[in-house]
Amino acid sequence: MTPPPGSVVRDPGEHLDLALQNGRGGGSEGAPVRTLAVCCADWPVVAIGPPADRPVAVMAAHRVIAASPAARAEGVVAGLRRREAQARCPSVELHDSDESRDVRAFEAVLAALEDLAPRLEVVEAGRCLVPTRGPSRYHGGDRALADKVLAAVRRAVEAELDVAWPVTVGVGIADGPRAAGLVADEARRRASGAAPIVVAPGATAGFLSPLPVSRLEVLGREPAELVDVLRRLGLRTLGRFAALEAPDVLARFGARGADLHQLASGRERLPPLVSAAPVDLRVSMSLDPPADRVDRAAFAAKALADELHRALGSRGLACSRVLVVAGTDAGDRIERLWRADGALSAAAIAQRVRWQLEGWLGSGRTRSRAHGGVDRLELVPDEVRPDDGLQLGFWGGTSEAGERALRALARVQGLVGADRVLVPEWQGGRAPGERYRLVPIDAVDLSARTTTGPEPWPGSLPAPSPAVVWPEPRPVDVLDAAGRRVGVGGRGLISSPPTSVRLNPGAGPAGAAGVASVRAWAGPWCVDERWWDAVGHRRRARLQVVLAGPDGHETAHLLTLEDGRWWLEATYD
Amino acid sequence: MVAGELASDGGAVPREQLRPALRAVPSITRGSIDPVRGDRSEKLARLRELAGDLSPLTLARERSLPVLSSLEELLPDGLQRGSTVAFRGAGSTTLAQAVMAGPTRAGSWAACVGASTMGWAAAVEAGVELERVAVIRSDEGRAPAVLAALVDAFDLVLIGPEHRPDGTEMRRLVARARERGAVLLKLADHPGRGSRVDGGGAGPGPDVELVCESSSWSGPGEGWGSLLARRVTISVRGRRGFDRPRRVDLWLPSPDR
Numbered sequence: 001m002t003p004p005p006g007s008v009v010r011d012p013g014e015h016l017d018l019a020l021q022n023g024r025g026g027g028s029e030g031a032p033v034r035t036l037a038v039c040c041a042d043w044p045v046v047a048i049g050p051p052a053d054r055p056v057a058v059m060a061a062h063r064v065i066a067a068s069p070a071a072r073a074e075g076v077v078a079g080l081r082r083r084e085a086q087a088r089c090p091s092v093e094l095h096d097s098d099e100s101r102d103v104r105a106f107e108a109v110l111a112a113l114e115d116l117a118p119r120l121e122v123v124e125a126g127r128c129l130v131p132t133r134g135p136s137r138y139h140g141g142d143r144a145l146a147d148k149v150l151a152a153v154r155r156a157v158e159a160e161l162d163v164a165w166p167v168t169v170g171v172g173i174a175d176g177p178r179a180a181g182l183v184a185d186e187a188r189r190r191a192s193g194a195a196p197i198v199v200a201p202g203a204t205a206g207f208l209s210p211l212p213v214s215r216l217e218v219l220g221r222e223p224a225e226l227v228d229v230l231r232r233l234g235l236r237t238l239g240r241f242a243a244l245e246a247p248d249v250l251a252r253f254g255a256r257g258a259d260l261h262q263l264a265s266g267r268e269r270l271p272p273l274v275s276a277a278p279v280d281l282r283v284s285m286s287l288d289p290p291a292d293r294v295d296r297a298a299f300a301a302k303a304l305a306d307e308l309h310r311a312l313g314s315r316g317l318a319c320s321r322v323l324v325v326a327g328t329d330a331g332d333r334i335e336r337l338w339r340a341d342g343a344l345s346a347a348a349i350a351q352r353v354r355w356q357l358e359g360w361l362g363s364g365r366t367r368s369r370a371h372g373g374v375d376r377l378e379l380v381p382d383e384v385r386p387d388d389g390l391q392l393g394f395w396g397g398t399s400e401a402g403e404r405a406l407r408a409l410a411r412v413q414g415l416v417g418a419d420r421v422l423v424p425e426w427q428g429g430r431a432p433g434e435r436y437r438l439v440p441i442d443a444v445d446l447s448a449r450t451t452t453g454p455e456p457w458p459g460s461l462p463a464p465s466p467a468v469v470w471p472e473p474r475p476v477d478v479l480d481a482a483g484r485r486v487g488v489g490g491r492g493l494i495s496s497p498p499t500s501v502r503l504n505p506g507a508g509p510a511g512a513a514g515v516a517s518v519r520a521w522a523g524p525w526c527v528d529e530r531w532w533d534a535v536g537h538r539r540r541a542r543l544q545v546v547l548a549g550p551d552g553h554e555t556a557h558l559l560t561l562e563d564g565r566w567w568l569e570a571t572y573d
Numbered sequence: 574m575v576a577g578e579l580a581s582d583g584g585a586v587p588r589e590q591l592r593p594a595l596r597a598v599p600s601i602t603r604g605s606i607d608p609v610r611g612d613r614s615e616k617l618a619r620l621r622e623l624a625g626d627l628s629p630l631t632l633a634r635e636r637s638l639p640v641l642s643s644l645e646e647l648l649p650d651g652l653q654r655g656s657t658v659a660f661r662g663a664g665s666t667t668l669a670q671a672v673m674a675g676p677t678r679a680g681s682w683a684a685c686v687g688a689s690t691m692g693w694a695a696a697v698e699a700g701v702e703l704e705r706v707a708v709i710r711s712d713e714g715r716a717p718a719v720l721a722a723l724v725d726a727f728d729l730v731l732i733g734p735e736h737r738p739d740g741t742e743m744r745r746l747v748a749r750a751r752e753r754g755a756v757l758l759k760l761a762d763h764p765g766r767g768s769r770v771d772g773g774g775a776g777p778g779p780d781v782e783l784v785c786e787s788s789s790w791s792g793p794g795e796g797w798g799s800l801l802a803r804r805v806t807i808s809v810r811g812r813r814g815f816d817r818p819r820r821v822d823l824w825l826p827s828p829d830r
Contacts, residue, residue, distance in 0.1 A: 401728065405682040408726030409707055412719050420710040424693045424703045436693035438708055452697060462799055464826040465694035467666040497795060522793030522800065544793055544800050552787035555663050556800055570692060572800060573666040
């Protein structure tokens with residue numbers, strides 16, 4: 001088998017045959033697929049592409065997940081909170097994580113690797129897999145292939161993405177995709193990924209055995225939970241874990257634990273033995289007129305993903321690897337294999353189609369590699385296995401009400417646009433309006449969304465929170481008994497007790513209706529945010545006032561003093 | 574169409590009253606009343622129509638959505654499906670959030686339109702399950718179509734103060750909600766906003782109107798303490814079991830959280 005260069009255009013049927021060959025063909029029955037894994041360090045930062053001397057970090061869920069070399073030199077490492085990162089490096093530039101940006105940038109690397117090997121599996125941005133059976137023979141052995149891959153990735157990062165600093169890339173070859181992932185991770189850590197690591201066939205267990213169990217965390221969320229238990233049991237290396245009796249592991253940790261135990265012992269989970277390739281499960285649709293914008297095509301892909309999900313679900317199957325094929329009216333075609341450790345949910349499949357199209361049609365820093373608009377989409381479930389309950393539908397469950405709601409929301413998205421259908425997500429913060437933010441429904445994984453946070457947030461006002469938060473604060477006047485404007489001093493003390501509040505100062509002196517007398521008040525609570533930062537520095541004082549209204553109606557408001565002006569921030573309606 | 578009227582009108586119509594109407598159905602479809610006209614396809618169409626009209630009857634036990642126990646005095650039978658609830662007065666947002674809490678916790682889905690000022694932190698404190706809440710930011714022109722789509726699928730549809738449907742639109746929405754078994758929650762404009770006058774009197778009146786009449790806060794004093802709780806007097810009036818106006822005193826938010 002020879003990989004023709006630039007082999008983007010191929011028949012998906014052929015692909016399935018290839019998958020079968022790679023999975024079980026050739027050598028001894030049941031041997032794991034020899035796989036090469038590529039693992040790029042700090043990919044979210046590479047995707048942003050800052051200059052070498054600018055400290056940049058990317059945050060997800062209030063933790064640093066990636067940092068540029070300049071930030072690392074100042075001590076910013078993964079896992080820090082926002083405030084800790086800023087304390088270590090005050091000039092650090094913090095970005096929110098954006099998976100689609102990451103994948104768009106990774107597309108440049110994938111395009112370079114396609115010239116070396118025809119068949120790539122993308123795990124996530126910055127990590128991909130190549131089954132080595134054909135490519136190794138073509139390029140003259142595992143070692144030669146690994147060297148070529150490493151050079152190609154480096155070149156692509158430097159040339160296509162204009163990243164000036166050396167990006168750490170780990171390349172590893174081992175028996176089985178997940179073991180290869182662990183080896184590549186090790187190669188990345190050792191000597192900054194200067195040399196790829198090739199583990200000889202059958203030697204994978206021996207190589208993995210001295211590694212700490214925490215390395216399993218790179219495989220996903222569920223292994224990460226197991227790691228914690230293992231560590232508390234005193235099993236600190238993968239070798240110690242592998243030494244346990246398999247039945248004991250199964251009894252204590254269930255199927256998922258037994259699966260990882262197999263991995264640690266060098267026996268990869270085998271591709272399921274399906275006698276017939278599930279060709280009938282592929283779903284496709286043609287778009288007429290062709291979609292020239294990514295969001296239109298991605299919108300169509302969502303319905304397609306749902307259809308595939310339903311078709312799989314009705315057979316009790318889940319899909320852990322899906323082939324996404326897109327074609328344009330000008331005859332271009334692109335296909336990508338996406339792999340996930342667990343089963344891919346409908347939302348996850350739709351998200352991957354979107355990423356692929358974004359990378360392909362080009363946006364941001366990447367160039368378009370396609371001509372014309374997308375007129376055909378096809379999803380092929382490439383690796384299916386019995387659904388063991390991992391699979392989640394949209395909204396984290398498959399209640400009938402939820403599915404109905406989601407269908408209606410898809411219709412509403414068509415009416416008002418995808419970015420105006422939102423769901424609340426917890427993000428934390430001091431101000432009442434910061435605690436939750438509204439995010440477009442397409443931008444979040446609904447099954448993994450956080451809707452409550454660890455309360456209370458330090459520095460925030462105690463409950464109850466205001467039921468109405470004004471999107472634009474409105475100016476108000478806070479006056480004391482003598483009619484003077486009330487201020488708050490540098491020591492956080494109020495100049496004189498407030499007695500009246502004018503809610504509409506613009507209405508002029510005649511607008512007496514806007515003046516309400518203060519029945520009770522509390523505060524001020526001072527907030528001094530980002531005092532080290534000339535731009536983001538904010539000093540505010542908050543005041544709760546209860547205003548007496550006509551016939552026993554009391555209203556409570558949250559007022560904010562900033563730069564000598566009072567604002568109505570929120571109302572306890 | 575006696576049965577149809579009963580079905581679409583009655584919130585809690587006892588089954589016994591509907592028996593005669595149900596008995597009438599097969600006789601019509603068999604053609605005993607109208608034996609001359611109509612071939613088979615016409616009869617089938619008629620049967621389908623009747624089945625559609627009657628289908629809410631079989632869902633009688635699902636005809637109301639649960640509310641929090643603290644609101645049982647206010648809404649003793651829960652939220653009647655297909656009804657419209659209007660909120661007015663200072664404190665109406667918190668009250669609406671508390672009303673949304675029960676159904677969203679029990680698995681219902683809520684959609685909010687025209688409610689960009691909603692404080693979600695307060696909604697969580699009121700007990701709303703945010704996992705089943707969607708917010709639609711729609712412009713005035715598209716809101717009718719959006720609301721129609723939402724009423725079809727969501728159990729709770731909240732119309733915030735920024736969207737004020739006119740009489741025709743409201744009538745259409747109410748009819749649709751009644752047919753689909755959704756509950757419409759309508760928030761009147763917030764008094765603090767001031768400038769605009771609520772002119773939504775043209776449409777059909779709501780089934781239940783909850784008006785916050787007086788409220789008093791406890792917690793803050795002269796520069797000490799912080800807001801803790803509020804005692805609100807709510808007057809309840811409306812149709813369908815709410816025809817006698819009542820006054821209920823409630824803690825909103827309650828001091829023991």
